[in-house]
Amino acid sequence: MSVENAPVVDVDEAAIPVEKKMYYRFESNDKKEFRVSELAIQQSETLNRLVEAMGYTSEDVENKPAIAIENIDGKTLKLVFQWCEHHKGEAIPVDDGSVPKIVEIPEFDAKLMDIDNGLLFKLIWAADYLNIVQLLNVSCKKVANMAQGKTPAQLRRVYLLPSDEEDEAAKRAAQEAQDPRAREVEEEFEERKRQGGNSFF
Amino acid sequence: MASGTFSLYRLPYIALAVVIDCMKPYHIFRLSLVSKKSHRIARSMRKKEGKIYLIFAQKERINIVYRGCSYILFIIPDHLVEQEGEVFELLKIKNAAFNTEMKRETDEMYIQRNCNMFAVLTTLLEYAISFYGQPIHFVKIMPGNRWELTKRAIEWVLSRQETIPDCSFRCETNSDVQFRYFLDKIGNRVSKQLAIDTVSISENFQHSFRQPLTAVITRMGCKPWLNINNLYSLNSQYIDIKNTKFTCADMNSFLKNWLQGGNSELRCLFLRLPLTYDEVVLDGLEAVQRKSVNKIEYNHFKNNIFKFSSSFELKKNDGTIASLGVENGINRQFVMVVWPDLLNKPYPAHEME
Structure with a gap:
């Protein structure tokens, strides 16, 4: 897709400064394009390293194709870059080992994450992939908060955790999928048992 | 993903670890009770330095303490009154099964009393000891405790571990028998800190230690009863006695x-x-x-x-x-x-x- 035709999503138009600052262009896996400030990119260790390695000039940014982010769709990437623009310039938090981990969810983040759990899952996945420490913290904190006031059985329902029986069944299915002969052998064994054989061999 | 649900174990490893880090310790503990796989994951991702506290009072409690902050894993009350909006659930640990009740407002999990509370308590303790990979760190005996259950449970603890690092005893009703038992059976098995608070003992209470008390720190705040021979038997590094004669x-x-x-x-x-x-x-x-x-x-x-x-x-x-x-x-x-x-x-x- 050419730059002219791309559905450019300006994440934070008000934030576009008068002075000349570098804005990078990124493209999601569903071809949505985003312009993101250099400072906002610093929230993502992965993207920061990538743009540093590319060494783009302002002209390069405009003339070369947008940097493709293959694993993340436009809807998710929009949330990611909105978050990065809002928190640009903030220090990357360092884990202090506190138990439980101390993470406050600011109002902006709470509103940003007022989304369905499917999209929240993708947002966490993206924050992990792009190594955005604080976005990963706040989004994971939201998931952790779902455990509030829940019994083990309720946790199983909320977090879609399989029971021991379901885990066993999944394990057997995976083994059989890996080795179709195993199933044949087992069926043959069962058949011989039915016929009264004492020994399989 | 259905509304209100979240596929926790489909998260990448690092994200799952952050979620679990953000959970309160009792949430991680409850997660471990869901299934064998959950137990493995929760056990491998929980923080290691937790200390298990066992508290005997009107309600027995098992707590986990991280850096001085105490989190209640279970409460065993003398009785449970079913209230609207609270969730009752049968909890199975190994071969034991007991009814639990979740107090939503306080996020506390109560165990319903049944005929064998000793079995329930020791099952829960055994599970906690295994989950945290730690012996019991602190035993606290408070007023209103059910003495027979307390005594049996402490004997069970001392049959599993040589010493208890930290132990505290407080009793406001007449408690010569309990206090004597405490001094004889537990006092010399405390390794770090032994604290005896307000204890209501008879005026003429006397006791000879069977063995010296060797906790690093010994504090006593009860009525003056120690004689000088008792003081010789306190082989602690730090001794603080509030009332003496x-x-x-x-x-x-x-x-x-x-x-x-x-x-x-x-x-x-x-x-x-x-x-x-x-x-x-x-x-x-x-x-x-x-x-x-x-x-x-x-x-x-x-x-x-x-x-x-x-x-x-x-x-x-x-x-x-x-x-x-x-x-x-x-x-x-x-x-x-x-x-x-x-x-x-x-x-x-x-x-x-």
Whole structure:
């Protein structure tokens, strides 16, 4: 897709400064394009390293194709870059080992994450992939908060955790999928048992 | 993903670890109860330094403590009243099954009493010990505890571990029997801190320790009952006794015993004792009175500092020096500190006159 035709999503138009600052262009896996400030990119260790390695000039940014982010769709990437623009310039938090981990969810983040759990899952996945420490913290904190006031059985329902029986069944299915002969052998064994054989061999 | 649900175990490893790090310790513990796989994941991702507290009171509690913050894993009340909006659930651990109730407002999990509370308590403890990979760190016996259950549970704990690092006893009703049991069975198995608070004992209570108490720190806040022979049997590094009935002759005897190698671990002795250093206390001792222009500082337990400018110096044959603080002040304490202090600062002889 050419730059002219791309559905450019300006994440934070008000934030576009008068002075000349570098804005990078990124493209999601569903071809949505985003312009993101250099400072906002610093929230993502992965993207920061990538743009540093590319060494783009302002002209390069405009003339070369947008940097493709293959694993993340436009809807998710929009949330990611909105978050990065809002928190640009903030220090990357360092884990202090506190138990439980101390993470406050600011109002902006709470509103940003007022989304369905499917999209929240993708947002966490993206924050992990792009190594955005604080976005990963706040989004994971939201998931952790779902455990509030829940019994083990309720946790199983909320977090879609399989029971021991379901885990066993999944394990057997995976083994059989890996080795179709195993199933044949087992069926043959069962058949011989039915016929009264004492020994399989 | 259905509304209100979230596929936790489909998250990448790092994200899952962050979610679990953000959970309260009791949420991680409950997660471990969901299935074998959940147990493995929760156990591998929980923080390692948690300490298990076992509290006997009107409601027994099992807590996990991280860096001084206590989180309740289970509460065992004397009875449960079913209330609207609360969730009852059958919990299975190994071969045991018991009813639980979740108090949503406080996020606390109660175990419903049934005919064998000892079995329930020990099943839960066994699970917690295995999950955290830690022995029980602290046993606290509080007023209103169900003594028979307490006693059996403590015996169970002591059959599994040689010592309990930290132990506290408090009882406000008449408790000679409980106190005696505590001193005999538990006192000498406490390794770090033994705290005896308000204990209601009879006026003539007496007790001889079967074995010396060797907790590093011993604190007693109960009625004065210790005799001087009991004090000889406290081989702690730090002894703090709020109420005593020792006489000047007792303290003289104690100091002579120390000079001859008694109470060999002693570093600090604080006794609430309105004592003046008359001839009786120091009779027969080569005690030298010392004064310093600036206050001498002795660093002791829990970052506390004892300051004094006037003292009596006692020296053992092996060269060990103790200072007896003579400034009774408002607390009217008998204080004895043995050098070097806990920061290994030697006796500041050059600052003394």
